[in-house]
Amino acid sequence: MNNHDTHVGGPDLAALAVLLADGTRADFCLALLDGRAWTATELARHAGVAASTATGHLNLLVSGGLLTQERQGRHRYVRLADPDTAELIEKIASMAPRRADPPRSLPAANRSRALARARTCYDHLAGALGVAITEAMTDRGLLDWEQGLTLTSDGTAWLAELGIALPPAARRPPVRSCLDWTERRPHLAGAVGAALCRHAFDAGWITRIGTNRAVALTDAGERALKDRLGLAVQPQTPVS
């Protein structure tokens, strides 16, 4: 065993890291980054392990505080515990090495391309679309990167036009930058990023593709982005 000669009450780094140090549990967390609740079976199939194995992992993650669960009948729904946890996973993911995975199957490759185009990252938009929106907002002076990332007064007004009120100052920063792992450029996260993403769903700008994190830009979304941000992007037909 280990002889931990650390300060009294110091943070137990390893206890938290162990939870993410297993490939299957990491897969779970990455999947849950879409911000939705998954059932145990869905996660098991996603990661390619037996249901009993998934149960064990979920017990660890829940008791470790990374996940919260909700029982509904015979289903066990789990989701990331809070935005802080999502940020933690995003941060680690952004610094982790890339997986050298052989392309598996055609549908997997397709889904992967869809993911690269547009997806949710916990509760905000990512992928090429997320990055494009973030850069368009920057070009229009809605975001300021001079000194960390901040929302300008123009940005606040722009959000208000959309009917998005700036959430009251909470522990969570209103705007935050999140490094995109396909684009390698930052996209908008934080409370505003989440609100914007929610609005995009509500207003029908984007729709989910299948049950995963990938989303498709609708015609309405394409028009809205052109009108609101002068952003020209191709809508995607939400097949596959």
Added chain:
Amino acid sequence: MNNHDTHVGGPDLAALAVLLADGTRADFCLALLDGRAWTATELARHAGVAASTATGHLNLLVSGGLLTQERQGRHRYVRLADPDTAELIEKIASMAPRRADPPRSLPAANRSRALARARTCYDHLAGALGVAITEAMTDRGLLDWEQGLTLTSDGTAWLAELGIALPPAARRPPVRSCLDWTERRPHLAGAVGAALCRHAFDAGWITRIGTNRAVALTDAGERALKDRLGLAVQPQTPVS
């Protein structure tokens, strides 16, 4: 083994987390958060493991990109690879559960109290002193927490008075908040936090206690904080 059904080239979360998922390696990283280079033997003694064990861990951490090393004669110096890595470790540490360690020895407890008063956290100031400075800067309008943490124009001027120039906008944010694990309140990090800490050492406001992360406020430092920030704190005699 594991059947990872993830997207091609996705982040290998587990590969990074594994590095921090061992108590000894976590101890190393926490110790290296003081921003200085440690020798392999120092770290081994700090964590209470054999030198050969430390060698193995350091090999993993270095090849994993978390640490960089430098050989000088028979010494192997290691330090955290970059500020990004330090932020990663800070982030995990801030969310990790506290260690329920029985207080070991009197000197350890003393050092622990000294650590709680004032210490370095990677390259900036932490502990009660770090938090007090951060809050005094906020009170004086040098920092703004309204919308994330930002440096005000008054803050820029105040730094200039000290001879600290705002570093050019780089990937690293100028100001960042870092949750203090003893105070449970945020202190100033980021490039400005680092510059301020460096200035505090250079100007003789603070000195190291022993070889660890703890620092002591000098008489000169006490006067400077009173003059510059109207902050009343007790200097500490750097014994122990």
Added chain:
DNA sequence: GGGACGCTTCGACGGGGGCCGAAGGATCGC
């Protein structure tokens, strides 16, 4: 009620990884 489904518990298996001490190479100081 009966069957399908989702989840959990249990036992068994296998492998990986952390630990140490001994021995040896490299470097420094005298």
Added chain:
DNA sequence: GCGATCCTTCGGCCCCCGTCGAAGCGTCCC
């Protein structure tokens, strides 16, 4: 040169942990 110091390699030990399938329990639906 000679001992002391720092580090590394190697072998051996042992425990932990991830995996599965079988069996069982609860829930849902027909």
